[in-house]
Amino acid sequence: MDKTAASVAEAVAGIHDGATVMIGGFGGSGAPIELIHALIDRGPKNLTVINNNAGNGHVGIAAMIEQGLVAKMICSFPRSSDPVAFTEAYTAGRLELEVVPQGTLAERIRAAGAGIPAFYTATSYGTELAEGKPVEEFDGKPYVRERWLRADFALIKGHHGDPYGNLTYRMAGRNFNPVMAMAAETTIAQVSKIVAPGGIDPEHIVTPGIFVDTLVEVADPAQEEILIREGASYP
Amino acid sequence: MSALDDIKLTNAQIAWRAAQDIEDGAYVNLGIGFPEMVAQYTVEGREAIFHTENGVLGFGPAPAPGEEDWDLINAGKKAITLKPGAAFFHHADSFAMVRGGHLDVAILGAFQVAQTGDLANWSTGKGAIPAVGGAMDLVQSAKRLAVVTDHVTKKGEPKLMEACTMPLTGVRCVTRVYTSLAVVDIEGGHFVLREKLPAISFDDLQALTGAELKTGDSVGDLIVPQA
Numbered sequence: 276m277d278k279t280a281a282s283v284a285e286a287v288a289g290i291h292d293g294a295t296v297m298i299g300g301f302g303g304s305g306a307p308i309e310l311i312h313a314l315i316d317r318g319p320k321n322l323t324v325i326n327n328n329a330g331n332g333h334v335g336i337a338a339m340i341e342q343g344l345v346a347k348m349i350c351s352f353p354r355s356s357d358p359v360a361f362t363e364a365y366t367a368g369r370l371e372l373e374v375v376p377q378g379t380l381a382e383r384i385r386a387a388g389a390g391i392p393a394f395y396t397a398t399s400y401g402t403e404l405a406e407g408k409p410v411e412e413f414d415g416k417p418y419v420r421e422r423w424l425r426a427d428f429a430l431i432k433g434h435h436g437d438p439y440g441n442l443t444y445r446m447a448g449r450n451f452n453p454v455m456a457m458a459a460e461t462t463i464a465q466v467s468k469i470v471a472p473g474g475i476d477p478e479h480i481v482t483p484g485i486f487v488d489t490l491v492e493v494a495d496p497a498q499e500e501i502l503i504r505e506g507a508s509y510p
Numbered sequence: 511m512s513a514l515d516d517i518k519l520t521n522a523q524i525a526w527r528a529a530q531d532i533e534d535g536a537y538v539n540l541g542i543g544f545p546e547m548v549a550q551y552t553v554e555g556r557e558a559i560f561h562t563e564n565g566v567l568g569f570g571p572a573p574a575p576g577e578e579d580w581d582l583i584n585a586g587k588k589a590i591t592l593k594p595g596a597a598f599f600h601h602a603d604s605f606a607m608v609r610g611g612h613l614d615v616a617i618l619g620a621f622q623v624a625q626t627g628d629l630a631n632w633s634t635g636k637g638a639i640p641a642v643g644g645a646m647d648l649v650q651s652a653k654r655l656a657v658v659t660d661h662v663t664k665k666g667e668p669k670l671m672e673a674c675t676m677p678l679t680g681v682r683c684v685t686r687v688y689t690s691l692a693v694v695d696i697e698g699g700h701f702v703l704r705e706k707l708p709a710i711s712f713d714d715l716q717a718l719t720g721a722e723l724k725t726g727d728s729v730g731d732l733i734v735p736q737a
Contacts, residue, residue: 301564301601302587303580327601352643356587365639374640377563378605378647385602396609397650401628401681404642446598448581450564453600481600500580500587 277438278490279469283313286463286491290314290428295323297384297455298336299431302328302355303499305448307432307465310491311335312509314344314430321346325384325426327377327451329353329361333508335499340364342510349424351377357503375424376404381454383424388457388486393422429459432496433482436466437473440487441480449481456486464490514662514718517709518690523734524658526551528617528688531656532558537567539608539648541618541631542586545658548617561613563644565604568596585644608644609651616652618645620659620687622674625721627684627696629657630676642679649680661689661718668720670694670701691715693732700724705732 280286287310290296296314300306315338322344329348330337337360339345348370353361364370375383376398386394395418399405409420431452433442442464444452456462464482469492519527521544529551532538539561540546549571552558561567562584569584570591578589599607607613622630632645649655659669670687687694692715693705703723706715708731716723 302583304564304583304587305581352641353639354641362639372639374642376642376646377601377644378609381601381605382609398609398647400650402646402678404646444598446579446581447562447565447583449598449600451601454602498580500583 278440278484278488279438280489280491283309283465283491283493284316286310286465286489287314287317287430289461290317290319292319293321294319294427295325295425297325297426297429297451297459299429299450299452299455300326300499301447301450302331303335303503305432305444305450305452306335306499307430308335308497308499308502309493310430310463310465311339315339315342315509318342318344320344323347323349325349325424325455327351327380328355329358331355331499332357332503333360334502337361338509340370345370347371347373349373349375349380351375351380374404379421380424381451383421384451384458385454387423387425388454391423393420395420424458426455426459427461429455429462431456431462431464433464433466433490435468435470435475436464436487436490437470437475437484439472440464440484440490441475442466442482442487443475443479444481453482456482461488462486463488465493465496466490467494467496468492517707518661519707519734521658522547524688524690526734527693527732528656528658529553531686532556532615536614537561537612539563539613539616539652541616541645544619545617546586548658561604561607562590563604563608565599565601566590566592566596567599568593605644605647608647611651611653613648613652615654615656616648617656617658618648620657620669621676622669622671623657623659623684623687624671624674625696625701626673626699627682628674629655629679629684630674632679633677635677645679649683654685655683656686656688657684658688661691668718671720691718691732694723702726703729705730707732
């Protein structure tokens with residue numbers, strides 16, 4: 276078995292207009308910048324993008340918004356040090372926004388990956404984010420029902436990978452990547468290094484290859500935070 | 511209110527007071543911004559383990575400039591360091607720690623706190639772009655939820671209210687409020703004054719509070735080190 280793609284362009288070639296795309300990362304940490312930029316080169320439209328944030332500066336998800344790829348953002352925190360791309364598109368009415376509490380976002384994604392269509396949580400009870408959602412009491416305390424959140428594709432960033440798609444992550448760059456890998460129909464991972472099967476100690480694998488469809492090596496990947504400090508933009 | 515400005519505590523002093531109540535061995539989440547200052551005042555001889563939503567337990571202070579690794583950040587997207595014994599985990603596990611009630615204390619900022627324990631701290635509700643982050647998860651599930659805040663707004667309006675007028679982050683969740691003038695517990699749907707600055711009278715403090723301040727057995731002096 277070999278899930279390796281030759282290039283980032285080949286890795287994202289199947290992503291079509293109207294697709295729902297999960298993108299890993301928390302701010303720039305763990306963000307698959309090279310896959311995102313390859314997707315911008317491909318240029319599908321009317322995408323629904325799921326990420327914790329909504330882009331920063333003029334690279335990554337912010338550049339997707341500026342290039343007109345995104346119709347809807349599902350995120351917990353659409354603010355950043357330079358949120359101009361999202362803010363302009365949202366205020367101009369070009370972009371729909373669904374704000375989800377961060378833990379609910381992670382759990383909706385995890386639930387989808389685990390085949391659980393809905394769950395109850397105390398989070399957001401009594402707030403405007405719970406409006407219209409069923410509430411049920413368990414052991415004397417009210418909980419809000421939340422649905423799973425699935426996607427057609429997930430773009431994620433790992434550290435090391437092998438041809439089976441087994442992945443490790445680097446520090447806090449793990450964040451949403453492992454749960455998104457579980458929740459998408461097709462999961463595409465970029466990693467800094469692809470090693471031979473057996474090259475990752477099975478004790479250290481965080482995402483088992485069953486959750487990964489395609490992986491591509493991007494040695495020395497760009498770090499969003501550094502690109503933003505340099506004032507970079509894409510394309 | 512210039513007289514008030516002369517006596518009220520600085521944010522650092524409020525953070526110091528909040529830190530005195532963190533027990534040895536506590537797992538703690540600090541909100542982005544002002545609440546993060548609490549970590550600087552951990553009591554000598556006690557160890558607190560700090561949790562950040564993006565998947566780190568046991569992080570330490572910011573690295574020296576130029577030493578940042580941007581894969582190692584906190585929920586405020588600032589570079590951090592690791593203490594010995596730190597751990598990484600993914601977002602669903604991170605929020606299982608929060609939502610499963612494993613955190614001993616969360617300390618957050620506030621726009622408004624109600625005497626019922628309701629908290630408003632995520633949206634002013636005035637047409638701003640909504641952004642909630644992990645606040646709604648933290649407030650419902652930490653074993654103890656404390657708030658650090660100025661006692662009044664910049665315009666001098668009360669932040670401790672009978673009921674919040676801004677969009678709620680959570681209901682009946684706050685248990686203690688550390689303000690620039692006082693330490694107030696929330697018990698049985700009431701504000702109960704525990705400590706106040708010696709320089710302010712009870713009547714003046716009550717006048718700056720939007721709901722009745724009950725007094726327990728005794729009200730202590732709120733005394734903090736000079737900043």
